[in-house]
Amino acid sequence: MDWLGLQLFAALPTSGQILLDCQHEPFLVSLAYVVVCAASFATLDMAERQSHSENPSARRQWRVLGACCLSGGIWAMHFISMLAFRAPLEIHYDVALTGLSLLLALFAAWLAMNSLDRRDMRPRHYLQAATCIGLGITLMHYVGMAALQTSAQQYYQTSLLLASLGIAIAASLVALLMARYFRNGSGTLHLVMKYGASLLMAAGIVGTHFTGMAAMTLVIPQGASLSLPTSDNSLQLGLTIACITLLISASSISAALADKKLQSKEHDLRRVSVLLSQLDQARVSLQQAAHYDALTNLINxxxxxxxxxxxxxxxxxxxxxxxxxxxxxxxxxxxxxxxxxxxxxxxxxxxxxxxxxxxxxxxxxxxxxxxxxxxxxxxxxxxxxxxxxxxxxxxxxxxxxxxxxxxxxxxxxxxxxxxxxxxxxxxxxxxxxxxxxxxxxxxxxxxxxxNTGLRTRATLELQLEEELRVALLEERGLCVHYQPIFDLHTGQVAKLEALVRWQHPQHGLLGPDRFIGIAEANGLIADLDLWVLRRACEDLAQLNRHGYANLKVTVNCSALTLGREELPADVEMALLLAGLAPWQLELEVTENALMGDIHRVINLLKRIRGQGVALSIDDFGTGYSSLAYLKRLPLDVLKIDRSFIQDVPASQKDREIVQAIIMMAHTLHLQVVTEGVETVEQHEFLAAHGCDYLQGYLLSRPVPLADLRPVLERLDRQDSDFIACADTAVPGSPDLFADSPGYRAGASIARRGH
The missing domain is CATH 3.30.70.270 (Reverse transcriptase/Diguanylate cyclase domain)
Structure with missing residues (x-):
């Protein structure tokens, strides 16, 4: 087949002279390889810049520049390699065909750069692009060979011709893969690998050219005159083309390097801008967190x-x-x-x-x-x-x-x-x-x-709190008064209720309503309860030594003290130190104190009762009064609050309530104590309806230990009619330091033994 004067896929003629003495100038061949290596490296740089550019216009510019570098390198390599070709003939070059070969190289390079711009490249895309680029390079080579004008005809061996096409396609495929791979990355290793890739790409392009040259055979037709070369300026022309191509490649590499640095600075500036924006957002968030409540979005x-x-x-x-x-x-x-x-x-x-x-x-x-x-x-x-x-x-x-x-x-x-x-x-x-x-x-x-009274009150409470701490620490000023509890069955005093008082140096004798709330609010109540417990046990032991061996003492226990797991051990230690039998101690708890963690409270009370200590529930009827809990509690005594007895026997409803409580308590096998008894009529009513014990002003006010023995002797000397004439207290009269109705009904104190 004759194409542009080239004999492709044709057998050698039977007549004519075959020129065998053809060779290449080693220097120009090496120069051609250097040129195509530089062009390959520049192309890889252009592909990297193209992929990293965010501006479409910049991407097009890098694509054009990369195509120019690659096409210039391929064409320069081909032309310099042709100048390195030495044959005993006069050789000329057709300008039009030479220019056409350059356009074909540019077209192939454009296809390559355009393929690298695709975001998603699949295997078929690589094969299609590599085939088109390889065909373009092969066409460029053989059009360039057609531009070679001599008196000989060019015949090409079919197998080597196809081999050159295969090498061109393979080289194009490798070049595309390497360009896609090396467009991302940085560092010395990345640069070294890019150098190696450039050498490999250049070797494939050079291999295409010289395989095609190996496929060529020059045949001088029969009768044609042989014209010998006259002058040779191949070296100067090759050097010129090489210098121009290397300058273009170097300029492109410099431009890519400058753009890379500029883009890196832009990225740094963008990162700085993002960081500043994030810092600003963080500052706003911190300010929001510092000045606003995250839950309600209200100001904090x-x-x-x-x-x-x-x-x-x-x-x-x-x-x-x-x-x-x-x-x-x-x-x-x-x-x-x-x-x-x-x-x-x-x-x-x-x-x-x-x-x-x-x-x-x-x-x-x-x-x-x-x-x-x-x-x-x-x-x-x-x-x-x-x-x-x-x-x-x-x-x-x-x-x-x-x-x-x-x-x-x-x-x-x-x-x-x-x-x-x-x-x-x-x-x-x-x-x-x-x-x-x-x-x-x-x-x-x-x-x-x-109002100013609130400030005065707060100041006084703060002062009392500080002084109460000192009084507890130094055991100075605190004392215990005792109120007798009368047994209606035996006609004798059976128990003494221990009630704490504070002899204040400025305010005189203070009742519990003045300082128990302060003790509860400031964590002093447990120490105060323990002090009262120990003092009451010591005082009862002293009374025992003076002939009152059958008396019991009842000590109130606050809700906070009842929550302490150490309470059973404290009770046992107080009895041991005083030398009392457990049956001589009775702990009083209020209804409200029992209504916390009821299961834990029941277990705690069972431990105390297991020691032999009696338990009573105080102020019954003023709290929750849950019968479901009452039947589960390990109690021995139930105390009816004074609020139910103060209108007895005049009030029918109060009479019925008291009767019902007494019957219920006896049904649950509990003894009944009625507190706040102030009149003979109340005594007679309670005695008639089965009440077990009485406590109140009718018998005696709370008195200190020093005044207690005469009261006990007076009460024990008299028979059941002593109540009508023996009490010196005015029925119903107030007592500043006794358990007043307001104190017993108080929600925060609930009397709790103080």
């Missing part, structure tokens, strides 16, 4: 202090009024204990919404932690603060669906007013907190304004 205590100080300064400048309200959710702990903390968090969110809905947009609403909220609002008069507090309390009573239950919550509110109740943040917050404490002490679901 820290943010509140900052905003409140600013508002206070504005009101000071304008001489206007401002209210500070402390809110506390009533019995919120029950929600956490019964439904869990997740339900408690949900409830706090709803409550926060209720508070925000009841306040104005300019009001400052904050959550201080737990179930404690604070509101700051501007006022024209004090009534506005009251109306706002009432509006909040009313809104809080809206039913809330929580954990499958429909609940209604209440709140206690304390209010302080600027400037009447303080002129700085600390003073206003402290006074609002005191007013809140007053609201909770008044039965909750209430509001109170601060």
């Amino acid at each position: 205590r820290r943010g509140f202090n900052q905003v409140f100080a600013e508002r206070l300064a504005d009101h000071a400048a304008n001489e206007s009024m401002l209210a500070v309200m402390f809110l506390d959710i009533d019995h919120f702990k029950r929600i956490n204990d019964s439904l869990g903390h997740a339900a408690g968090d949900d409830l706090l969110k709803v409550i926060a919404d209720h508070i925000k809905a009841a306040t104005r947009s300019q009001d400052l609403v904050a959550r201080f932690g737990g179930d404690e909220f604070c509101i700051v609002t501007s006022l024209n008069n004090r009534d506005e603060a009251r109306h706002l507090a009432l509006r909040i309390m009313q809104r809080m009573k809206d039913p809330i669906d929580l954990g499958g239950r429909r609940m209604v919550m209440t709140t206690s509110i304390g209010i302080s007013i600027y400037p009447d109740d303080g002129r700085n943040t600390e003073e206003l917050l402290k006074n609002a907190d005191l007013a809140l404490y007053q609201s909770k002490g008044c039965g909750r679901n209430n509001l109170n304004f601060f």
Whole structure:
């Protein structure tokens, strides 16, 4: 087949002269390999820049530049290799065909760069691209060979011709794979591997050319004249083409390197910008976390202090009024204990919404932690603060669906007013907190304004707390009074109830209602109870030595003391130190003290009763009065509260209640003590209806140990009619330091043996 003067797939002629003495200039061959190596490396760089460019226009520019580098390298290698070809003939080059070969090389290189720009390359895409590029390189080679003008004809061996095509396709496939692989990565190893890839690509391109050259045979036709070469400028021309191509490749590599550095700086700047943005977001988040509550999205205590100080300064400048309200959710702990903390968090969110809905947009609403909220609002008069507090309390009573239950919550509110109740943040917050404490002490679901009496009371309580600690530590000032308990069956005093008193150096003799609450609130109650227990046992042991060996002492036990696992051991040690028998001690507990962890309390009481110590339930009827629990408790005695006996026998309902309690207690095999007995009529009624023991002013007030023996002797000398004439106390008269009705009915103390 004759194509552009080339004899392809044709057999050699039978006549003619075959030129065998053809060779290549080694220097120019090496130069051609160096040129194509540089072009290959530049092409790999262009492919890398093309893949990393985010701008479509820049990607096109790198694609064009890469195509120029690759095509220039391939064409320059071919042309320099042709200049290295030495044959005993005069050789010329056709300009048009030479230019066409360059265009074919550019087309093949463009196909290669365009293939590398695909995001998703599958195996068939690689094969298609490699075939097209290999055909392009092969066409470029043979068009270039057609540009070789001599007096001889070019015949090509078919097997080697096809081999050159296969090498071109294989080289193209390898080049595509390497270019795709080396477009990502960095470091010295990556660069070394890219150098090796460039050498391999160049070897494939050179291999295509020289396989094609090996397939060529020059045949001088029969009768043709042989023209010998006259001059040879191949070296100068090869060097010129090589220099131009190397300069283009070097410039392209330099441009790629500069762009890489620039893009790296851009990436660094972008990273810095992203980091700055993240830092800014983190600063905002930290500020949000530092000044806002994550659960309710209300401002927290820290943010509140900052905003409140600013508002206070504005009101000071304008001489206007401002209210500070402390809110506390009533019995919120029950929600956490019964439904869990997740339900408690949900409830706090709803409550926060209720508070925000009841306040104005300019009001400052904050959550201080737990179930404690604070509101700051501007006022024209004090009534506005009251109306706002009432509006909040009313809104809080809206039913809330929580954990499958429909609940209604209440709140206690304390209010302080600027400037009447303080002129700085600390003073206003402290006074609002005191007013809140007053609201909770008044039965909750209430509001109170601060007054100076609250501050005086708080100061006194703080002073009493400090002095009570010293009194307990030094055992100075505390004492125990005893009130006899009369046995109606034997007509004798059977028991003594131990009641704590405090001989204060400034305030005189203080009853338990003045300091028991302080002891409970500050963790002193357990030490106080233990001190009373030991002192009562010691005093009873002293009475035993004076002939009162059949007496028992009853000691009250607070709810907090009842929660201590060490209580049985403390009781045993107190009896051991005093030398008392366990039957001579009776512990009194209130109903409310039993209603905590009932299972643990029952086990604790069983341990104490197992030692031989008797147990009694005090103030029965004023607490939960759960018969289901009462029948399970290991009790010996039930004490009827004085509130049920004070109107007996005049009140029929009270008579019936007392009778029912006595019958129920006897049914449960419990002895009955009625406290607060002050009249003969009460005594006669209780004796007639089976009550076992009496306690009250009719017999005696609580007295110190030094005055107790005459009282016991007086009571034991008289028969059952002594009550009508023996008591020197005025029935129903108040006693500042005895167990007054207000003290026995108090929710926080519930008498608890003090």
